[in-house]
Amino acid sequence: MSLQLVFDALSLGGIYAIAALGIALIFGVMKLVNFAHGQFIACAVFALILPTADAVAVLGLGALPAVLLIPAIIGFGAGLAVLAEALVFRPLRHASPVALMVGSFALGVALQNLLLVLYGGRPKAISLWPDLGQPVQIGAAQVPLLQLIVIGAVALILGALALMLKRSRLGLEMRAAAEDFGMARLLGVRANRVISGAFALSGALAAVVALVLVAQTGVADVRMGGQIMLVAFIATVVGGMGSLPGAVAAGMALGAASALLQAFLPDAARPFRDAFLYALVILVLLFRPQGIFASASAKPRV
Amino acid sequence: MMAKLGVHDLSVRYGKLTAISDLSFTVAEGERLFISGPNGAGKSSLLGAISGAVRAAHGRIEMDGDILSGLSPEGIARRGLSMVPEGRRIFRGLTVQENLLVGTGLRRDRAAVGDDLETVYQAFPILRERAHANAGALSGGQQQMLAISRALMTNPKLMLVDEPSLGLAPKVVDEVYDHLCALQALRGLTLVIVEQSSARAARVGGRMILMRGGRIVADGDAATFAADDLLSEAYFGDPA
Numbered sequence A: 001m002s003l004q005l006v007f008d009a010l011s012l013g014g015i016y017a018i019a020a021l022g023i024a025l026i027f028g029v030m031k032l033v034n035f036a037h038g039q040f041i042a043c044a045v046f047a048l049i050l051p052t053a054d055a056v057a058v059l060g061l062g063a064l065p066a067v068l069l070i071p072a073i074i075g076f077g078a079g080l081a082v083l084a085e086a087l088v089f090r091p092l093r094h095a096s097p098v099a100l101m102v103g104s105f106a107l108g109v110a111l112q113n114l115l116l117v118l119y120g121g122r123p124k125a126i127s128l129w130p131d132l133g134q135p136v137q138i139g140a141a142q143v144p145l146l147q148l149i150v151i152g153a154v155a156l157i158l159g160a161l162a163l164m165l166k167r168s169r170l171g172l173e174m175r176a177a178a179e180d181f182g183m184a185r186l187l188g189v190r191a192n193r194v195i196s197g198a199f200a201l202s203g204a205l206a207a208v209v210a211l212v213l214v215a216q217t218g219v220a221d222v223r224m225g226g227q228i229m230l231v232a233f234i235a236t237v238v239g240g241m242g243s244l245p246g247a248v249a250a251g252m253a254l255g256a257a258s259a260l261l262q263a264f265l266p267d268a269a270r271p272f273r274d275a276f277l278y279a280l281v282i283l284v285l286l287f288r289p290q291g292i293f294a295s296a297s298a299k300p301r302v
Numbered sequence B: 001m002m003a004k005l006g007v008h009d010l011s012v013r014y015g016k017l018t019a020i021s022d023l024s025f026t027v028a029e030g031e032r033l034f035i036s037g038p039n040g041a042g043k044s045s046l047l048g049a050i051s052g053a054v055r056a057a058h059g060r061i062e063m064d065g066d067i068l069s070g071l072s073p074e075g076i077a078r079r080g081l082s083m084v085p086e087g088r089r090i091f092r093g094l095t096v097q098e099n100l101l102v103g104t105g106l107r108r109d110r111a112a113v114g115d116d117l118e119t120v121y122q123a124f125p126i127l128r129e130r131a132h133a134n135a136g137a138l139s140g141g142q143q144q145m146l147a148i149s150r151a152l153m154t155n156p157k158l159m160l161v162d163e164p165s166l167g168l169a170p171k172v173v174d175e176v177y178d179h180l181c182a183l184q185a186l187r188g189l190t191l192v193i194v195e196q197s198s199a200r201a202a203r204v205g206g207r208m209i210l211m212r213g214g215r216i217v218a219d220g221d222a223a224t225f226a227a228d229d230l231l232s233e234a235y236f237g238d239p240a
Helices: A002-030 A037-046 A066-089 A097-119 A145-167 A169-179 A181-186 A191-217 A224-239 A244-264 A267-287 B043-051 B073-077 B096-106 B110-123 B125-129 B140-152 B170-187 B198-204 B229-236
Strands: A135-138 A141-144 B005-014 B017-027 B032-036 B058-063 B081-084 B158-162 B190-194 B207-212 B215-221
Touching: A002 A037, A002 A141, A002 A145, A002 A169, A002 A191, A002 A224, A002 A244, A037 A066, A037 A097, A037 A191, A037 A224, A066 A097, A066 A191, A135 A145, A141 A145, A145 A169, A145 A191, A145 A244, A169 A181, A169 A191, A169 B096, A181 A191, A181 B073, A191 A224, A224 A244, A224 A267, A244 A267, B005 B043, B017 B043, B017 B215, B032 B043, B032 B198, B043 B073, B043 B081, B043 B158, B043 B190, B073 B081, B073 B096, B081 B140, B096 B110, B096 B140, B110 B125, B110 B140, B110 B170, B125 B140, B140 B158, B140 B170, B170 B190, B170 B198, B198 B207
Parallel strands: B032 B190, B032 B207, B081 B158, B158 B190
Antiparallel strands: A135 A141, B005 B017, B005 B058, B207 B215
């Protein structure tokens, strides 16, 4: 039972962390909270299936074998985010942060309605990798294979991202830009390259979240990005806006708290799990309004 | 001979406030130019306009005869201009070495980056010692050395330095200028330095432009300024 709980907490927290990173990466370099991130996730989900208004989805891209499907959908997510940046956020680059934020809301609504037009409003059943539901015996616990894969994938992604930020040229430029964009540009760092890079990474992470959501729930719903976007946004705030380690830690903590509440709340209180969860968030923010890992870059730039 | 830097009829405005009006001057290759004047004279706005960080209302800025106006800051940096900004603006969360490497992405001679890093470390052994420590942990003087070294790592032809003495002890300021002058001689750099203290500029030596109210009120050898009435005129006199 308790081992089971550890796996639940790690897999849920891992997904929240990946989603929160998608928001924190863009906030870090642009000081933009991208509220369209949830719709990036939804778009990546619907990219798996062919446009139809029926309740049962026909796999399009999703019918590919996993070795092709995973890079394809990650590439789709990255491409969508880069395109969105070029079309929507680049023209607003010199606008106020509020205008940028409103722009991201508008983009989110536009994407959601595009999905409604193409696919209709009814949730659809998708059967992606049904074999992954098989339980695996680990000690006393029965853990779905999918959960193990999710935990492994999250660890791999976090490691690769940390390595990329620490070791690569683009990573160095992104970290410098996150601290002082103007200074980085004075040193020849190309603003467009850094911002496109951040959006590409963010979109790729959105696609990963999409794959996991579909594999877990077996449903494609136009509204499915909203819920996880909310949790991810809260994680970035609790973690300290712009802090990548903070986003990961807070995402993990939210997932763990959610799994723990689910397991230990009395039956009568369980439907109100999220209320307890967000009460915890309020408590944390009362004591640390700047977030757990407040970063220097969260200060407004002049 | 073509000037290294040419500023022609430059004006900078912030809303209705005019920071610089119709300013013109040229800087020769290898020259050391001090820009002095009271607070609000427009010195930092001038450096901002040259580096592309501040948009000019009108006028033309040229480097080696190429027009810089309208280029992005990174585009200007890529043409060989580097900036040591006011307040140093080092990346505090990056290591010392990472700070030095941020500006090397624009270089075509990647192979020479290692040699340049070695040169910096020889000039400032403390930076080598702290290479993998967070830059935010350096003292003010060390941060100034880091900011200068970071600007040099882009392999610039023209370097703008904004108030290098700000917030530093006089003895440290001596050191900073010793290094700047040595580096200039070594590299054949053209230097434009904003320096509030005209006495300091006179001591280091070079040409000096005195600004006031967004205009140039005097231009000449820094050494002759120290005794000059123009100086007190610029700081305390009636607005021109």
